[in-house]
Structure formats: structure tokens, C-alpha cells
Amino acid sequence: MTAKVSGDANEKAAVQAVLPPKDWGPEVEELRRRRTYAKALGGEEAVARHRERGRLTIRERVAGLVDHGSFQEVGTLTGHGKYDGPNVTGVQPAPYVMGLASIDGRPVAVGGEDFTIRGGASWSGDRKKGGQGGFVEDLAASYRIPLVNLIDGAGGSVTSINKRGHAVFPGVHGFERSVELLGKVPVVCAVLGTAAGGPAGRAILSHWSVMVDGISQVFAAGPPVVERSLGQKLTKEELGGPQVAVDLAGTIDNRVDTEQACFAQVKRFLSYMPQNVWEMPPEVACTDPVDRCDEELLSIVPRDRRRPYNMRKLIEHVVDRGSVFEIQPTYGKGLITVLARMNGKVVGIIANNPMVYGGAMDVKAARKQIHFVELCDCFHIPLVFLVDVPGFMVGRDAEAAATLREGMRAVYVGLQATVPMYTVVIRKCYGMAGMGTTDKNGLDLKIAWPSAEWGSLPIEGGVAAAFRRDIAGAADPKAREREIEDELRSMASPFRTAEAFGVEEIIDPRETRPYLCRFIDAAQARLRTTLGPKAKYGVRP
Amino acid sequence: MATIQIKAEVSGSVWKIITQVGETVEPGSTLMILESMKMEIPVIAEDGGKVEKFTVAETEAVNEGQIVAVLSK
Numbered sequence: 001m002t003a004k005v006s007g008d009a010n011e012k013a014a015v016q017a018v019l020p021p022k023d024w025g026p027e028v029e030e031l032r033r034r035r036t037y038a039k040a041l042g043g044e045e046a047v048a049r050h051r052e053r054g055r056l057t058i059r060e061r062v063a064g065l066v067d068h069g070s071f072q073e074v075g076t077l078t079g080h081g082k083y084d085g086p087n088v089t090g091v092q093p094a095p096y097v098m099g100l101a102s103i104d105g106r107p108v109a110v111g112g113e114d115f116t117i118r119g120g121a122s123w124s125g126d127r128k129k130g131g132q133g134g135f136v137e138d139l140a141a142s143y144r145i146p147l148v149n150l151i152d153g154a155g156g157s158v159t160s161i162n163k164r165g166h167a168v169f170p171g172v173h174g175f176e177r178s179v180e181l182l183g184k185v186p187v188v189c190a191v192l193g194t195a196a197g198g199p200a201g202r203a204i205l206s207h208w209s210v211m212v213d214g215i216s217q218v219f220a221a222g223p224p225v226v227e228r229s230l231g232q233k234l235t236k237e238e239l240g241g242p243q244v245a246v247d248l249a250g251t252i253d254n255r256v257d258t259e260q261a262c263f264a265q266v267k268r269f270l271s272y273m274p275q276n277v278w279e280m281p282p283e284v285a286c287t288d289p290v291d292r293c294d295e296e297l298l299s300i301v302p303r304d305r306r307r308p309y310n311m312r313k314l315i316e317h318v319v320d321r322g323s324v325f326e327i328q329p330t331y332g333k334g335l336i337t338v339l340a341r342m343n344g345k346v347v348g349i350i351a352n353n354p355m356v357y358g359g360a361m362d363v364k365a366a367r368k369q370i371h372f373v374e375l376c377d378c379f380h381i382p383l384v385f386l387v388d389v390p391g392f393m394v395g396r397d398a399e400a401a402a403t404l405r406e407g408m409r410a411v412y413v414g415l416q417a418t419v420p421m422y423t424v425v426i427r428k429c430y431g432m433a434g435m436g437t438t439d440k441n442g443l444d445l446k447i448a449w450p451s452a453e454w455g456s457l458p459i460e461g462g463v464a465a466a467f468r469r470d471i472a473g474a475a476d477p478k479a480r481e482r483e484i485e486d487e488l489r490s491m492a493s494p495f496r497t498a499e500a501f502g503v504e505e506i507i508d509p510r511e512t513r514p515y516l517c518r519f520i521d522a523a524q525a526r527l528r529t530t531l532g533p534k535a536k537y538g539v540r541p
Numbered sequence: 542m543a544t545i546q547i548k549a550e551v552s553g554s555v556w557k558i559i560t561q562v563g564e565t566v567e568p569g570s571t572l573m574i575l576e577s578m579k580m581e582i583p584v585i586a587e588d589g590g591k592v593e594k595f596t597v598a599e600t601e602a603v604n605e606g607q608i609v610a611v612l613s614k
Binding site: 306307308333354355356357358360390460 | 550551577578579580581582583
């Protein structure tokens, strides 16, 4: 249709109305509006209720975690649209926000449930956004970048039977991706609300997890289910607050008191991790002198064998100043696991804590060591064992808890690991637990302090069993037992083992830092030339 | 005034109580020594404060996580 040109203003306006727009302005305007719907989350009221409970929204969480302005959202427009004829009047966003961002300048995939929309329950679009698998996990796997899950979802609901007309088979596609990621890129899960079922399970499938006091609980099932099943009346906090989930059970690794502290810890953890298993862990410039030989180390171990000492202080004297990040500080306290740096290079420290059962390995300590060894092995982080272990925990309770089995698992996992390990015997190194601190697959470099002592079992106790007849036949059995003990102890000096090259070196405790730094520096070529995923064979006992 | 409960980190027995009720202790001070696994394990007041009471006596057995002293601050 051709328009007639005329001087009449009304006619001119009428002609313009039928002409198609010259550009995509109207659609871009709709896009802007749709983005506004996404930013509104579950609406003002729901967001206000969420904040009243002392919790940040998912968008605030992402902003608090990642480098300023670095969040590039993916799937902004997802949700349920409302229409007036052909025109959209609103969209209830999908209860999951995710995308690409950067942390300390390095790309990460980040996502989390939006609790303000149906409690962050799962959403069924054509493609899953995240939670268990989904785009955000595909992004991490495909681009080989770390994944951060900000978990605040209640998981499945029986109401879905109503909607679908059938019961959903447990498990969704996506969990296999979550498993695959654990061998490829760092996965961090922060529990920032009440997580049950799927989201709780997802939190466990991580290299490191954290929860926030007061707002986070995690359990297989919440109070109503527990009361119905077992008749136990418990609050959410009693069932899955950090005192249970972190301190007692070790289900989640670390606890912090605010969401801000949580984001800081996530960043800190990732600062020790490579982007993926094909890359080296990030090295930083070291300002702490490599040859720093702290005088305190000479006297830190008391001469009296009955007296323990502060292993955490010992660690601080050895590693780069300010580089300590402790994993699971409140669980399995007989063992200390720390990410740290030596001459700027990332190391994993595993130290026995003599303050707790003399450093004996119990089920919890074994479990903690297993995860930490696998974490460091996976990401090519050398391990330093600071050894003071009298052996596996003994006694009826320990046997009933399967200490022997869990302890041997720790030994098994250690013997499967191929990352360089350094054994530094501070005091006791006995039995299977002692063997588990050595690098049998590698150089097997074992150094010791003069305070070191070792054997297949401690002399006390061991003598009574091995010399039973000799002792029983003596005029004064007690005296004879002591006599044999003294005799054996005189031969237990670490210097004698060093003569036989059964231990590679005895060092002045003050030399520990320079000695280790030297060997860790030298192992870098080995690490660089053996990067990549690690296949694991065999059956863990 | 906040009260601080001091818990035993290990099971064992109370060997020596080395502070007095009413005494003000610095952060990191040893309140008492337990005997556990043939080792002398100090019970440490991380935050410090005034010792209000001991809930155990010397030679008594203690369980892991048991409250052994109460401090105020």
C-alpha cells in the first residue's frame, strides 16, 4: 500500500501507525521489561520475608561472592509468563539463578536456588538451569572452570505427583554430571538455608562445603519426616544445624557466622585450587623468607613424652606466614588438615594433634584424612605429613566404630595417591597409621626431628606382649618389664635408624621450613609433567 | 555478663586443677590438666575470663564434650 503525501497532520500520523518499526526497539523494550521481572525474584513481599529471616537473596549472594560486576547471567528470561492476549504482563522467574562470573580474576560457574520462589523448589523447563546438573554444571565441565553452588532449596515435594499425575522415579539426570565434576574441576557447595533431600545430597558432592550459623541446616529429612518415622521431636537446628552437621558428623566441612564470611571462605578455598585438574595450583609471590628458621621450633616439643604441644602453632612456624586455611577445624580434632603455601606453592598439611587422644587415629580422623588426601591428589597439591601418631585409636568403642577398617581406608587411599608427599616425624610414628604418612609410590622421603620415635608399636604395651614368658618367669615381673623397656628404648633413638638409612634425614627442627621448601620447589617439574585426571582402580576396603 | 562453658575435648580423668574459683584467666590459659591416652591434656580457656566454678574434681572421670568449668566475662 502506498501512502499519499499530504500536508494534513492527522493523515500523516495515521500513515506512520501502519508502517512497521524501523528497528527492534519494541522487542528490546520487552527484553528490558522481562529482565526487570527476573530481578524482582519472588516479588517484594517474598523478598522482604526472606530478608527478615536474616538471609540474603540469591542475587545478593552472587554479587557478594564474585568480582564486582563480573556476573554474566545465563537464562535470565526463564520462568512462567503471564499473558494478556499476545502481550506479556509478567513472568514468575524460575527459582534458580546462575551464570558465568569471575573470582579473583578467574572464571567460575556460579548458581543457586532462589528461596523466594516456591522455596527454591525444582523447576521444569526444557533444560535444567542448575542444582543437580543443568547448564551451570555443564558450563563448569565443558569449560573446565570451578563450580560454586549456593544451596538454598527444599528439594522435591510430594505435590509434584498431583501436577504430573505420576510419581517421579528418584534421582534426576544431572547427578552423574555432579559426580563427573569431582574428578575435573573444583566444586564448592555453600549451604545457605535449610537443605534436605536432593539439595542436601548435592552439597555433599563437593570438594569443600561450608554452612552459616543460624541460617543453615542440612539433613536427609527434616523434622516432620523424622517425627513421623521415629517419633523424635527435634528442631531443624537440633537435627542439622552446624553443631551436628559440621562439628559432630563432618557432613559439611566448615562453619562460619555470616554469609559475608562464607563468601570470603569460598574465595579463600578457591585461591588454593587450580581451575581444573589439567592445570597447576596457583603459585603466588612469597614475601616470607624461605630460610626463616623459627627459634620456637627447638623447644616446641616437650621433652616429657606425656606432655602434648600446640601443633597448629608448629604449622604456623613452618609454612608461609598467613597462608593457613584449615579444612574441617571442628571435626575429627585428632587430625589437622590445612591448605597452605610454602615458598608460594600450594601444599596440603596433614598433622596429628597430640592434644586429642595423643593424636591417635579414630574413625573421624581417618575419614578426614581420606577426603583431604584425595582432594590434594586430585588437584596436584603436594602433601606434607607432620607426624605424631601413636597408631589407630584403641578400645571397645573404637573397635565397635570400625576404626581398623576406616583407618585402613586412609592407608589405602594414601597408597593410591601419586602426588609427592613429605613425611616429617615430629614425635610418634607407630603402626599402620604411621605407615599411612609415607610416600610409598614416590620418593618416600622421610625426615625426622630429634624428638622422633617409631616402630610397629610403642614399646610400652608391646613389651608385655612380646616378652610375656620372660616377664612372668622373673622374680620381680614389674621390674623385669621395666628393665626390658629401658633396654629397647635405648636402641629406639632416631639416630640409629638414620645410620641404617631407614629414615632419610634427621633435621634440626628449625630447619624444617627451608628443607621442605627446597624439596617442594624441586618437585614442581614432576607435578607439571603429570597433570590431568587420575584414574582410580581397585576396591576401597 | 556472658558465661562461657568450658568443655573437655577428650575423655579421660582429671589429673590436676591448676586455677582457682574466682581467678581471672588470660585467653589461652590452662585451667586444668586431664590424663588421657597416657598424655597430659590441658583444658584451655580460649577466650579467658573469671572462673565461676568447676563442675568436676581431681581424679574424676570426664567424657568428651563434658562441661568441666564455667567462666564469666
